[in-house]
Amino acid sequence: MSDSETTPFLAALSSPKAADPDARVMDEQSESTPLLSSSATRRYDGENDDVRDETASVAAGETDAVSVKSTKDRSIPKPSLIAVIVLSLFALGIMIGAFFVPAAVEEYAKQAIVLEPTNLSLVSITTNGVRARIQANFRLDAQRVENEHVRRVGKTATWLVGSIGTEDTRINVYLPDYDNILLGSAAVPSMDVSIANGQNNAVDFVADLIPGDAEGIRTIANEWLEGRLDTVRVLGKADIQLRAGMIPLGTHSIAESLTLEGHDMPQLPAYNITKLNFKEIPVLERSTSHAERWAMGVEVTIKAFNEYPISVDIPELGFEILVPGCGTNDAPIVIASAITHRTSVKSRSEVAVDADGVVDKLPEPLTRACPNSNSSPLDLLFAKFLGNETTTVLVRGRQKPGGDTPAWLADVLSSITVPVPFPGRSFENMIRDFSLTDVHFKMPDPAAEPDDPESNPRVSGTIRVIAGLPAEMNFSLNVTNVRANADVFYKKDKLGELNLKEWQQANSTQFPATDGGEATLKIQSRIVDAPLNVTDADVMTDVIAALLFGGKGVELDINALVDVQVQTVLGGIVVKGVPAEGKIPVKPLGKNLPGLAEPKVGNIEILDTTPDSISLRALVNITNPTPYTAHIPFISIRFEKNGTTLGEAQAENLDLGLGNNTNIPVFARWNPILGGKKDGPKVGRELISQYLSGYNTTITIRTHAGTIPSLPSLGASLSRLNFTLDAPKLSLPGKSEDDKTHFIRDATFHLWSSTAQFTLVSPLKKNMLYIEHVNATALYNHTEVIGTIVYDLPFAAPPGESKTPRLPVAWDLDSVGYDKVEEALGGRMKLDARAVVGVRLGRWREKVWYWGRGIGAAVRL
Known part of the structure; x- marks a missing residue:
C-alpha cells in the first residue's frame, strides 16, 4: 500500500475506475486530497476561478489521499449496483464540499463560529494538573460572514454534512515568541456538534488541564503582572480525528495561532481588604509543644468580585510575603509566611479569601540601612504606609507549602511573584490629646551668630500624648524613645520649628478598648533643650500679645514627623516618619x-x-x-x-x-x-x-x-x-513698710537757733550721694507755711541712714503753721516739705524737686 492510501472512509469499496488500469494509475497519482483542509492562512476572495485554481492547487499538494484498490472483475447484483450508485453520489457530495471548496468552508467557519463560555469550574486538583468542567454554547451564525459567496458555500457544505464529531483529543499550547515553550495541554473528550446554520450546541465536558513548562509560565506571568506584556501570541496544536456521523473523516493536524492584545487579557480584579488584624501568637517548639516564644500573627480577609464565568474550589495554599529591598536590582526580602483558607470561587459573584500570616522575626536585611542612606527597607515601607500612600508588597507561592497542595501547583506558584498594592493609612486623627507641661525656656547664647543653630531658644518640658491605636493593632507595644521634627503654627501661620534630633527617652502605657471604644496609648517623654527655631518673629509677637493681653491661653498647632523606638514581640523596631498632629495649649501669662x-x-x-x-x-x-x-x-x-x-x-x-x-x-x-x-x-x-x-x-x-x-x-x-x-x-531700711518708702525719715526743729536737722536714708549701699544745695519750704497741713530753708553748702548722704547738718530756717512768724510749731514744743508733729535739691553722684549732677508728706518732726528749743 502506498503512503497516500490512508483515508479509510472509501477504502472497502470498488469504483468504475478500479477496473481500469489507467484509471488506477491516475488514482494513485492525482486522487490525493484531505477531507478537511488544515491551512490556517488561506483566504477566499469571492472569485469562482480563483476558488477553482486554489482548490486544485491544494488538491495537488496534499499528502493524505484516498486510494481505491481494484479487485478482480465480477458481476454486480442490481441491489448492490443501486447501493454503489447512492454511495457514490454521497461520496461525490462529500468531495465537492470537502475537496473542491475547503478554503471557502474554512473561511466560513472562522467567521461564522460563535463560542460563548458559560461556566468554567474546577472539578478537582490532581497530582498532574486540574480537572475542569467546561460549559459553553457553540453555533455557526452565517450572518457574521461578510462575503456573500463564502456564506453561500459554507451554508451549503455544513447543511450537507449536518454534524461533525471528534474523538478524544489532546491540545498543546505553545508560546512561539518564547522559544516555543509549552504553556500547557488539555485532554478534551469526544463530542458531537451540529454545524447547521443557527443550530445551538450546549457543550458540557470535563477536561484534564496539565501545566507545561514552569519557567515559561513564570516568565509570561511576571511580564503580565509587571505591565510589560503588550501582546502575547499563543499557538495551539492538535491532531483531531473527525467523523461525520459514523463515517470517519481521518486525522487532521491543526495549528492555530492567536495574538492577544494587552487590553484583551484578563486583569487582576479590584479588591478590598475588609479585615486586617495584627496580634501576638505563640510559637510552639516541636521538642516541647510549648510556647517558648511569641511571634506576630496577621489575619487578613480580601474581597473581590469575580466577573468571569469561572468557578473553582481553591485548597489551602502557602505563600511568602516579600517587600522590596533598597534598590530595584536588590532581591526582595521575605518577611512573613501565609496560608490561605479553602476558598470557593463562584462565577460572577463576590469572593472572600481568608489568610493567616506569621512574622516570625525581622530579617537583618530589612532593618539594615541602605547604602548611602540612613533609611532601611523597613523605614521606606513604613514611610509610605504611615504617609497614607499605597505601598507594594510581593506575594509568592511557597516552594514547599505542605498539606495537600500538589507539587506541580507549588512549582507554578513559587515561580510567580504578584505585586499587591497595599493601601496606606491616614493618621490625621491619631493624636487624641497633646500637652506640654513643666515647660522651661532657655534663651540662646548672646555670643551666637544669628544664623548659628546655637542662636535658637531652647525648650524643655514633659510631653504627654494620648494616641488612638488603630483597630488592627491588637498586640502590646512599648515606646522607649522618641525624636521629632515639628512645625509649630499659630492660627495657621507658621511660628517656628521644634527640632528634636537626639533621641529623647520615653515610656508608654497601653489601655485596651472598652465598651466599644478604641484602644489608646499614653506616651510620656521629657524633652531637654529642644531648639525652637522662630521662623516668623511677627507670629511670635502675636502669640505673646495674645497671652499677655488676651486674657486667655492660646493653642499652638503641631505638625510633626516622629521617629519612635518601639519594643514588640519581634524585638526593637524603629518606626520613622510617623505623621503626628496635635495642639499645645499655652496658659495665659496674665493681662498685667x-x-x-x-x-x-x-x-x-x-x-x-x-x-x-x-x-x-x-x-x-x-x-x-x-x-x-x-x-x-x-x-x-x-x-x-x-x-x-x-x-x-x-x-x-x-x-x-x-x-x-x-x-x-x-x-x-x-x-x-x-x-x-x-x-x-x-x-x-x-x-x-x-x-x-x-x-x-x-x-x-x-x-x-x-x-x-x-x-x-x-x-x-x-x-x-x-x-x-x-x-x-x-527697699529702704526701716521698721515699717511706710518707713521703707521715705527718703526723709525724720526731722528735728530747733526754735532758738532757727535750724532744722533731717534724717536721710540712702538706697545706695556703697556709694556716697552729695546734696549740693537745698531750697525747701516746710508746710503744715499741706498749705500753711512754717518756714523756708536755703542752703548752698554741699553735704554728703552716706549709704544707709544719716543726718544732715543743721540747716538754717527762716520762720514765717505770722503764719498759722509757726503757731502749730510752738504748740508742739517738746513734742512731735507732722509736716510736709517741698524742695528743689541739687544732687551729685560721681560726675553726674541733677536738679530735682521733692515733695515729702507726713514727715515726723520733733520740736526742740
Missing part, C-alpha cells in the same frame, strides 16, 4: 504680667557715672506668675516715659523659677539722651522727682533689636508691644 511680677529694687551699687548717665547694679526681687520657668543668658530691655527712652536694663544668666525670685542681679544705665530726643533730660528729671516724692510713677519697658542679640528680628518684632508697669519700689 509686669505688674504681677511686682519688681522690687534693693542693694543699688553705682558702677560708673558720666555727666549724663549713671551705670548701676541692683538686686531685684520679682514674682513669676506664669507656669513656665526660663533660663536667660542675656537680655536687654529699654525703659521709657511717654515715648522717650531714658535708659536700659540688662540681665545675664538669669534663672526664673516659679513664684518668687529674689536677689536677681540687674545692670541698668540711666541715660536720658540714649533715645536721641532733646527733651530726654527734662523727662528724666521729672520722672526722678516724682519717684523720689513717692508719686505712683510708671515706666514703659520695650524690647529692641539687641534684646536677644542672636535673635534681632524677634526683639525688633516684640518692640511693637509695650509693657507699662509701676516703677520698682526701693
Whole structure:
C-alpha cells in the first residue's frame, strides 16, 4: 500500500475506475486530497476561478489521499449496483464540499463560529494538573460572514454534512515568541456538534488541564503582572480525528495561532481588604509543644468580585510575603509566611479569601540601612504606609507549602511573584490629646551668630500624648524613645520649628478598648533643650500679645514627623516618619504680667557715672506668675516715659523659677539722651522727682533689636508691644513698710537757733550721694507755711541712714503753721516739705524737686 492510501472512509469499496488500469494509475497519482483542509492562512476572495485554481492547487499538494484498490472483475447484483450508485453520489457530495471548496468552508467557519463560555469550574486538583468542567454554547451564525459567496458555500457544505464529531483529543499550547515553550495541554473528550446554520450546541465536558513548562509560565506571568506584556501570541496544536456521523473523516493536524492584545487579557480584579488584624501568637517548639516564644500573627480577609464565568474550589495554599529591598536590582526580602483558607470561587459573584500570616522575626536585611542612606527597607515601607500612600508588597507561592497542595501547583506558584498594592493609612486623627507641661525656656547664647543653630531658644518640658491605636493593632507595644521634627503654627501661620534630633527617652502605657471604644496609648517623654527655631518673629509677637493681653491661653498647632523606638514581640523596631498632629495649649501669662511680677529694687551699687548717665547694679526681687520657668543668658530691655527712652536694663544668666525670685542681679544705665530726643533730660528729671516724692510713677519697658542679640528680628518684632508697669519700689531700711518708702525719715526743729536737722536714708549701699544745695519750704497741713530753708553748702548722704547738718530756717512768724510749731514744743508733729535739691553722684549732677508728706518732726528749743 502506498503512503497516500490512508483515508479509510472509501477504502472497502470498488469504483468504475478500479477496473481500469489507467484509471488506477491516475488514482494513485492525482486522487490525493484531505477531507478537511488544515491551512490556517488561506483566504477566499469571492472569485469562482480563483476558488477553482486554489482548490486544485491544494488538491495537488496534499499528502493524505484516498486510494481505491481494484479487485478482480465480477458481476454486480442490481441491489448492490443501486447501493454503489447512492454511495457514490454521497461520496461525490462529500468531495465537492470537502475537496473542491475547503478554503471557502474554512473561511466560513472562522467567521461564522460563535463560542460563548458559560461556566468554567474546577472539578478537582490532581497530582498532574486540574480537572475542569467546561460549559459553553457553540453555533455557526452565517450572518457574521461578510462575503456573500463564502456564506453561500459554507451554508451549503455544513447543511450537507449536518454534524461533525471528534474523538478524544489532546491540545498543546505553545508560546512561539518564547522559544516555543509549552504553556500547557488539555485532554478534551469526544463530542458531537451540529454545524447547521443557527443550530445551538450546549457543550458540557470535563477536561484534564496539565501545566507545561514552569519557567515559561513564570516568565509570561511576571511580564503580565509587571505591565510589560503588550501582546502575547499563543499557538495551539492538535491532531483531531473527525467523523461525520459514523463515517470517519481521518486525522487532521491543526495549528492555530492567536495574538492577544494587552487590553484583551484578563486583569487582576479590584479588591478590598475588609479585615486586617495584627496580634501576638505563640510559637510552639516541636521538642516541647510549648510556647517558648511569641511571634506576630496577621489575619487578613480580601474581597473581590469575580466577573468571569469561572468557578473553582481553591485548597489551602502557602505563600511568602516579600517587600522590596533598597534598590530595584536588590532581591526582595521575605518577611512573613501565609496560608490561605479553602476558598470557593463562584462565577460572577463576590469572593472572600481568608489568610493567616506569621512574622516570625525581622530579617537583618530589612532593618539594615541602605547604602548611602540612613533609611532601611523597613523605614521606606513604613514611610509610605504611615504617609497614607499605597505601598507594594510581593506575594509568592511557597516552594514547599505542605498539606495537600500538589507539587506541580507549588512549582507554578513559587515561580510567580504578584505585586499587591497595599493601601496606606491616614493618621490625621491619631493624636487624641497633646500637652506640654513643666515647660522651661532657655534663651540662646548672646555670643551666637544669628544664623548659628546655637542662636535658637531652647525648650524643655514633659510631653504627654494620648494616641488612638488603630483597630488592627491588637498586640502590646512599648515606646522607649522618641525624636521629632515639628512645625509649630499659630492660627495657621507658621511660628517656628521644634527640632528634636537626639533621641529623647520615653515610656508608654497601653489601655485596651472598652465598651466599644478604641484602644489608646499614653506616651510620656521629657524633652531637654529642644531648639525652637522662630521662623516668623511677627507670629511670635502675636502669640505673646495674645497671652499677655488676651486674657486667655492660646493653642499652638503641631505638625510633626516622629521617629519612635518601639519594643514588640519581634524585638526593637524603629518606626520613622510617623505623621503626628496635635495642639499645645499655652496658659495665659496674665493681662498685667509686669505688674504681677511686682519688681522690687534693693542693694543699688553705682558702677560708673558720666555727666549724663549713671551705670548701676541692683538686686531685684520679682514674682513669676506664669507656669513656665526660663533660663536667660542675656537680655536687654529699654525703659521709657511717654515715648522717650531714658535708659536700659540688662540681665545675664538669669534663672526664673516659679513664684518668687529674689536677689536677681540687674545692670541698668540711666541715660536720658540714649533715645536721641532733646527733651530726654527734662523727662528724666521729672520722672526722678516724682519717684523720689513717692508719686505712683510708671515706666514703659520695650524690647529692641539687641534684646536677644542672636535673635534681632524677634526683639525688633516684640518692640511693637509695650509693657507699662509701676516703677520698682526701693527697699529702704526701716521698721515699717511706710518707713521703707521715705527718703526723709525724720526731722528735728530747733526754735532758738532757727535750724532744722533731717534724717536721710540712702538706697545706695556703697556709694556716697552729695546734696549740693537745698531750697525747701516746710508746710503744715499741706498749705500753711512754717518756714523756708536755703542752703548752698554741699553735704554728703552716706549709704544707709544719716543726718544732715543743721540747716538754717527762716520762720514765717505770722503764719498759722509757726503757731502749730510752738504748740508742739517738746513734742512731735507732722509736716510736709517741698524742695528743689541739687544732687551729685560721681560726675553726674541733677536738679530735682521733692515733695515729702507726713514727715515726723520733733520740736526742740
